Amino acid sequence: MSTGTNIRVGMDVVAVHQVADSVARFGTRYLQRIYTEHELSSCAGSPTIRAAGLAARFAAKEATIKVLRPVGHQPDWRSVEVRRQSGGFCTMALSGHAAELADQAGIADLAVSLTHEGDVAAAVVVALCHSGADAVEQSGVPVVPVHCGGAE
């Protein structure tokens, strides 16, 4: 039996030095093409610390896009935003085409976890969907309903 509730999971890994190289090579054009003002203000500190935060955010954006499963053009990178909350944890905020894709998929909630260590930054995104479309699209076998945990 299916309740029409299912989950999607996306993850991504980014090399921190590649982000640092991009900032050094393309500067503001790279930063403003990919990250929102909030994300940039959330990543303060030395160039290395900043690059690690930006790399984790890029991983979160890519992980979210994997969850959204776009067919055709990708959402603008800035329409998939990592919001740092006052408690220190992060959430995802979608706008534009990304928000439309989430609506189409019946995504009711997104949870994200970011991490970085040394040259590796990574993120996992879990989406709670209510559409029920995923439950049968792959195999015809209903998906067991689950509940998503928080992002902390």
Place this chain on the structure above:
Amino acid sequence: MMDETIRNILAEHGHLSVDVAKIRDEDDLYQVGLTSHASVNVMLSLEDEFDVEFPEAMLRKSTFESIAAIRIALSKLTGP
């Protein structure tokens, strides 16, 4: 000339797992190591070299999936 520039940019920014010289025009670049982040760098470098800007509508994986696809995209942006 365009193909040579594309290949040079892929060699510098693509972080590919194989020698760019061995990649055929139609080969899938994602299958030889092109990541989303590397594709951003490739895009920005292409914009620098060809004095163009990729609009949001062209920001899709298929735009950068092969040398041939990149050439077609650039041709649309640079005109005849």
